[in-house]
Amino acid sequence: MEAMKSFFFYKPFLYLLLFLFAEKVLLIPAVRERFTVASGVDFDVHAIEGEEELSRKDQKQIWVFGTSRSVPFGRTPSVRDIQETPGLNQEQREQLERHRIYSFSLSASIPVVFLHHYLYLREKGYRPDLVWIEVSSFAFNENYSLRRSYIGEVSPDAFIMRHLDRYPPRFLKEWLTARLFVGSIFPPTVQDDSTRFMNKAFNPLAVTRTSMYRPVARTLRLEKDRSAEEFPDLSSDSNYRALLQRVYGEWLFSDYTADAMALDSLDYLIAELEKDGIPFVLWTPPVHQNFTRIEQESGVERPFTSIVNRLRKGDRRYVRISTDSMQCRLFTDESHLADVCYTELAAILIDSSK
Template sequence: MSENERPQNEKINFFTHPFLFYPVLLFIFIFTLDKIFFLDKVRDYVKVELTYIYYDVKQDLLKEMISKFGKNAEKKSDKKLVLLMGSSRMLYFKNEEILDFYPDWEVYNLSSAVTTPAYYLYFLERLFEAGVKPDFLVLEADPFQFNANSTTFKKSNLANSFDLRFVLSNAWDLGKENVNYYLGNYFFGVSKNKPYLANVYSHLTNKKFEQADLIKKLTIDSLHKDKGNALSPAGGFMEKDYGRLEASSVRTIGWIYPKYSPSEMQFSFYEKILDKVKEEGVPTLVVRPEVSLPLENLLKEMNIPAPWWERIRPINQKFGIPIIDMAEASDYECNTFADSGHMAVDCYRPFLRFLRMRYPGE
């Protein structure tokens, strides 16, 4: 037998053929290098916007509530815990006004951009298991949160919220595609914070990014200090041009209501939420914040709100939890908007008074 020939039954020995380890070593090296993209400094350079900051701070506020109101809290606050959970439509309450007008309340705002029932359920599960029971829970509900064809759930909630335990325990509802997307972001930094070189170049060369670190720090400090309530990017601005509201409405439709189709996944999470708060005995109110007339008219033309109301109202009735359309509430009236889908900051004061009137025992 030629010395170059090898018996068919001869076993491969990795120790005598070290090159067989090269693919394994290469994978370990790349996997380790990939973790650089989880670093905050790297994330700041590859991201073109700072929305993720809001999600990061909400996780910090979750821990803060558990430390102050949980079953293992050293000294629980004597104030009433009021918890707000919604999208950016409920994000801009002024914390100083809450303290001035309702000093007996301690209000935490876990609202963030384009949230969904799945986002609410994650936080409520973590709070309840830690023994935190809000004295009053206010949830936002809107058809856009139940759109199966919107990509915002992946890009916002799934990319920036949840933990591995929540995703795996709710894998059946989330579905294979969403679970795989989350796991990809969880294990691989280049998936979560994609290294687009154009973004890095812009951050290095464009003067508008020179103050990015300062803006980020001020935003984080403000969100922590005001317990999740944010400063409105529009300030006190209110749009008075009806034509601009119409144009903004078209953009909003294309962004969060595209190819509208009800999401069975989000309706399933919504029922789980109401079931949990009912089981825990937490006084709960669900509201749909008012949107501008041009946007509401477009939604009606697309036949989005009516079927949604027909489906969601029976769910709330099933659990005995009220749901109120702010546009139809007789004791709330504010008709100014920063854009088609967001009320102006002047509306948050009557909105807060509206909530106070429905506080249990008032």
């Protein structure tokens, strides 16, 4: 009888020990990849190819923080783009020639990653003359599908430990929880080899790199680039609508809830910029009207409007760009403006920063 009482007394502690043991086993990369939803992608957010380019003083520097919608600024506009893109006036060409744009954007990224990059670059002694910060609705959704990956797989642990006071408490709480309890951010599951391969192959971090080198060639229209009118009609094509709902509605906007951690992260970045006396522009990129419809049907419009209103408080510059105000109106897909349009987009953003 005494033995049974002792067993029941210690039973909760045994369960706790088993739980902690299982959690620590999940710290082993091979185990975490097979038995959780972690992608297994080895990504260093501070690995910047050609970082020495940031030491150049011959042009004013614009730093860009954002998602895949800001990635093209890493390659466009080139010198030939500035010279040959139609529709720009002479003042815009001269403005573009005086600036050099560096994009630290990552596909599917979230605002705390912007903060990782900025703090690292300033610690290295680099300083921009202007910063563009992308404000896209999905990046502020607490239930966005890749949010956990960017907290659990991208966070630079040693760097964060040295700069705890420069990160928002909400982020530190989630980051620390992710490190102590892997299962809290990567729910346990069993992945076979093919599933693991697909998760890694389709994770944007698997193909992403940050480079400061810029091409010199002209940016051309690609075969996949289409005008707004060339996309299917969302109202009359039910299969197309269902596809967009799966790709965008479920992946980006599922149970859309304003992410307090994302807002805090951007507030911390803006506070750093204001402390350093660096001007910045908050901007929302143009998307195809079909994407906007999916946003609206997913209940994004009202909470995202509140998010934008909070971010643009005071005299902060904010611009929401529509292709209605552009001469170049081509899209790679519903969510992305074509690269060939980014020279004009850069000119608009420089004008907006004045």
